Amino acid sequence: MSRYSALEVLKGGLTGQKHWQRAWRDPEPKQEYDAIIIGGGGHGLATAYYLAKLHGMSRIAVCEKGYLGGGNVGRNTTIVRSNYMLEDNAHFYEHGMKLWEELSQDINFNVMFSQRGIINLAHSDAQMDAFARRGNAMRLNGIDAELLTRDQVKEHLPMLDYSGKARFPVYGGLQQPRGGTARHDAVAWGYARAADMLGVDILQNCEVTGFDIHDGKVQGIQTTRGAIKSGKVGIAVAGNTSRVCALAGLNRLPIESHKLQAMVSEPLKPFIDTVCTFGAGHFYVSQSDKGGLVFGGDLDGYNSYAQRGNLPMVAHVLQCGMALMPAIGRIRLLRHWAGVMDMSMDGSPIISTTPVKGLYLNGGWCYGGFKATPASGWCFAHTVAQDRPHRLNEAFTLDRFERGYLIDEKGVGPIPALH
């Protein structure tokens, strides 16, 4: 398979780009694998890649019920950051940030990781204090953070409403300069291609429909493409965590599935050069390299497995948008869609062993799992390969809720829709 490089693209230009081969194979499922990862989203594919690359495993399969990358990795607002306050989150996400910074080279696929910075706007002194608390914690943890004054925010974001008519004026903001965005689909494709090159079988249109579990130990899985054996099965199915776990007898998890909407405007010339979040409503925005303004908001607020949302939340997001940046009034919305989120009870993820031996769980990503993709795959691969967590994910266990070791960054408690 040809390595990607500028030279190859130029070469292709002279030969009609005919020499490119499949980015990943389309193999038939084998009877047995050393490890199976369920879910061909970012996390599943990254896990398979790191298992093969770092843990010397070669016979690995990823089962994806639809097309690769069709889940949340293909429908998120692509924000990457590590601006967390709580220790466990901070170290985990910062590890991820470092992996992001090298990802394109590592997997030889340009994931267009753009460190254009992220600014969380504050609209009161109290909010500034809360952000300072987070920013100071970030700095002390060795993570970049800047507390911006109103004037500094204005330099980065001249299109906001500074008129004095704003219902919630901008006081300042917390910036993580290394944060930014990445090309979401490319992350899935890049990991898939890199994993495939290391021999991982990516099985698309292969839905897992059951588990073979004996004596509390996993033996294999049932799929729409037949039964497959393996003593190690990792679940990384994001919004479908409860459903797939139920197939393995793990009922009633600390998770609710909710839908989150995202939307994009018509393509525009550069309008906004950083990622920006509103502090007085649910609204965040960045601009894709294609030119679309990508907006996200709050959950629709009720359990749902529908990858489509309702109009009030779209209206709410754009109300926030108009309040914050009155210049978008004449820009048009092009498309809106939704994804299904596995909202956990403390808003933090689960990367963990389970009561079933050989069965591992990666889930509870809420709406922040895209940025976690490399770190999550990295830690989950470790957990699957070694049958125990890495230090970086040892706090993210499934039993932490019962023990009371919650990692509640927002402090809203066990109401998943509020995280």
Add this chain to the structure above:
Amino acid sequence: MATQSNRLPGGGEIDRGKPLTFRFDDKTYTGFQGDTLASALLANNVKLVGRSFKYHRPRGVFSAGPEEPNALVHLRSGDRQEPNTRATMIELYDGLIAESQNRGKSLRNDPQRINNLFKAFLPAGFYYKTFMGPFRNTRLWMFIEGFIRKSAGMGAASGLPDPDHYDQMSRHCEILVIGGGPAGLMAAKSAAANGARVILVDDRADPGGQLRYEQYEIDGKKGLDWINETVAGLEAMDNVFILRRTTAFGYYDHNFIGCVERVCDHLPEPEGNKPRQRVWNLQAGHVVLATGSHEQPMVFGNNDLPGIMLAGAVRTYVNQYGVVPGKRAVVFTSCDDAYRTAIALHDAGTTVVALVDTRKLDSSYAQQLLDRKIRIINDSAIVSAQGNADGVTSVEVHSLSGGGAQRLDCDLVAMSNGWAPALHLFSQSGGKTAWDADRNIFVPGDSKQAECSVGAANGNFSLKTCLEEGSAAGAMAASSTGFNTAVQAVPAVSEIHESAYEPLWECPDPAKGHPKKFVDHQDDVAVSDIQLAYREGYISVEHLKRYTTLGMGTDQGKTSNVPGLAIMAEARGCSIPEAGHTTFRPPYTPVSMGALGGAETGEHYMPIRRTAIDSWHEEQGCKWIDAGIWRRPRYYPQSGETIRDAFIRETGMTRGSVGMCDVTTLGKIDLQGPDTAEFLERIYINHWMKLPVGKARYGMMLREDGIAYDDGVTSRMSENHFVMTTTTANAVKVMANLEFYLQVIWPELRVQVTSVTEQWSAIAVAGPNSRKVIQKIVDIDVSNEAFPFMGASGCVAAGIPGCRLFRISFSGELAFEINVPCDYARYVCEKIYEAGREFDIVPYGTETLGNMRIEKGHVAGPELDGRTTADDLGLGMMMSKKKEFVGKRLAYRDSMTGENRKKFVGFVPADGKTPLKAGAQIVVNENAAPPVEMIGHVTSTGYCVEHDHPIGLGLIRGGLDAWKDRVVYMSYPLRNIIVPMKVVSPVFVDPEGERLHG
């Protein structure tokens, strides 16, 4: 001023008596009332109107409707500039200004047109394969990204605040008909016959759909006359509501349809107080989708040159606008429909060089063409076009059975590869599309909601069928919503039976060269890109779309999705339905964010809650602060004072004499009933049964998970009547929670809860002289003996009966809180101020309120951060051991108790003067390099006026037991601040509470 060289001398629906002047780029033109910008440009023979996304190829008007991929312009100027506006949908008005976009200084000499020369090196997804850089960081990519971003995007946003306003409205109806073509009009007519409420929406200025530009007769009348009569008939009915210029953009759950009306877009500026646009939220019993169809283009070499247009669009320009877009036309088709374009062009005086038909069969219209001496070239296809930025100049035609190449000179190509039903709304409603193999189109499958599709939207293109289906569907919809069925008689139509359509998804290559065959014109996706995607394994249509950007432009692939997936199906060797199509998502056509945001923006983004004393504060010169959506006075600066000066003065004067503060925003909940005390016992951590009447008590609630939730004072007004206060932030949530416990969990408890936050204004009067002030106001004895600390009583205040007085204190001073019915609050407030004048009473705001509670070591929002327990906050002893209460059990989990938790303490700077900062972290080592262990954080800071030094509150691991009087560091690296500070008790003033009780 250019003349309208392409305008026919007569015909069309334009009003030649109303000429309009407009500008496009740097030139002024004229058009007529009734034109669109596109028809007016074509009338003036303007062919080049824009540049494509990637290769900056010259592009002209392609269609005559919302599907337009090419003719996108900046409409209007200054703060009203709208990027990416489809010229085909802009109604011309006098003085209109439009500019081409995605170009350099001039459209013709756009420097980026050289991209076209490098197109071989810029295939789909080239950016995924390169620009990664030699080093392991993102620098090279970010450098390149800057250029990519500048050249990507189409139009530019003005960046200026939108001066217009928007609006939203809801409406309910039994039957919603979307689309006012013949099918929709007929449906509305029969649906409305027996009184059902019918709403008809159509996205054009006038309903009529395709019938407006066809030459059919209906009931012996001209089609247009039939439309006008039908519309007039509907308009006369009370139960029918017609929305023009209104696009149904989204079909949501439970038959809810979002529509946007362009109220004033056809005018230079909105009139009077009218909104520019209005979103209609329509709730329908039954929906009739009569959304018509979109003509599909042919895919051949250089098929993107200006002058190559959809055949139906060409016919529209000729018949509806009286414009012939060229002098020498070639018509290229795989169906009968385009024959009518050839006829229309010919009859309008254009030379029709030939009609190229991919089919072998004889069209039903063949004779009509032959009568007009138009040459028909069967079993053939255009394989390439030649031309330049000024448009097509010739086409090369090949026989599909081999041999027979010829070149035809022309300046207009009208093409049709059949019509695809507009399935967008159907698909959004949850319905699955089905492939109709006979007709080679996707059609609506089974309905998931109460809706049905009719006419062209249902794949039925004959006018007669459209009318019949419309009539039947209208009647069915009426009966399904409870109204008697009345199928309307369907009028007779003049129409000939058309022969079968045989699509050709991709034309063969010419003998020489491989000119790009464009599938998605806006995003420059060509057949070669689809083939590349296929080779690289991006074969699912969803991968194809995301890899090549096929169908991701402003037109969302209305004319490119079907050809694209057909070409992929061909490459994969599978059928079209096996390949499937991508998901249709709202909006159907792009909708301005202003309209979606609606009226409540800017100052009205969220309503403001004001207390009843709001105007008094304003008169006192207060500075405001947002507390959630309330506004509250923050401080009352005197001349030249900073906020710090002000709160130190207010604190000093209150503690020194007396101050007053509006505390209305606290939640107030009235609880009545024999089980109220028992209820409080369950939801608070402390005891309530024995609270005497006339007494108040501080209480704390936990969440179910054992974390501290909310606190406040609750008073017993009579045996079975309590009044609870909550924090401002949690008032609404606590109320809903109490209702949950009472309605769901303990319905057997006889307790009624009612929010009375809005009934009562609350004014706190604090300070050593507060009693003297209060005594002048109220009719009860407020001496310490008669009304001790935590007393609660009804009273008459300043002559106003029905007030309430509480002796409670947040500041730690002798203090009272007086509750007054809101309409009297300002009056009583003034009376208190007057009464306090002799003691130099000072009004104080949230800043001083906060400072005094910090001095006194009371917890508030920053400490109740959703992660702290009652014990962490030093309130552990309040938790009753003798009873069960909400959250108790989980609060005693191992992790939630014990030495290692962060506990509530106070701080003073070691030097006694450096100010402390909220948001700082606490570390033990002054100079450690990251990662540094953080043992706590500073939650709130203030200034202890009495002892004249800065103070702070915070949480620190192990609390006072571990740290009392030891020095730790306040670390604020964001501002490079590190301050040694001593850990002390959080109560800085009157630790014994003598003042409270005094």
Add this chain to the structure above:
Amino acid sequence: MIRINCPWCGERNMVEFTYGGDANNVYPGLSEETSEKQYFEYTYLRDNPCGPHLEYWHHVNGCRQWIKVKRDTLTHEVIATVPADKPVGEKE
């Protein structure tokens, strides 16, 4: 736009309601006999099916009653609504 049939007010738009989550959760009751595990399960574990789901909604911008709603989480169809202290299928 989900429409919920409030047992008192009739069919109303979801914007009038707030969501209260899984209604299969049975409150363990404030009693010393109840185990910590029961509280844990009530507080943290959820039925999360794809399909019909029993859940609480609060008609907060309406009659202020908590109600139980059986709703399909895939199609959003509302199958039944009852007052919150009643079992589904039985009306007041």
Add this chain to the structure above:
Amino acid sequence: MADPAVKRRSALFEIYRTGEFGDLVKGKAGVSICERHALSIIQVAAWKDQTDAVIATIEVAAGIKPSAEPCSAISSEDISAIWLGPARWLIVEKETRDLHAVIGADVTADMAAITDQSHSRCVLRLSGPQSRNVLRKGTTLDMDPGHFAPGDARTTSLFHMNALIHCLDEETFDIYVARSFGQSFYEVIIHAAAEYGYQVADRI
């Protein structure tokens, strides 16, 4: 009742301006707005098993008989009883007597909880041919005449505020919102009414 010299001060005291505004058509306003002020508003929340008794007692005590029918309002010339929720009503009249005491005298604590809410609401009366359109801009309710008729009273979300809407006749509505929202509410209502032309009349 308070010293009659002290006037109650409404939430709109500072901003209420009578006159005609907006896009009047031939000098005519499409909507007329006026504030109802100095009302007695008493909430009666009956114990469920006392519902009938409470209804009967209120009728005797206050001269209006509330209905147990959800979303309904019974009104006479001077007084209305508006359904709020199951076994819960607002009794509303222009303040002329101590209505709280009047009702409380007969409806005892073992029958119902009675709460004075007289100062807790800002009440606007909207009338005129465009009144329904103004309301359509802020609520998702069906505002068509056959579906929101005289005698109907619904609590809903109106311009993102909780509001009780009481239909008095074909084109007249009383709207109750929380007092603290009063000014914001008034501002959005006149904004919504501007395109129809509106008249602000003297308080009633």
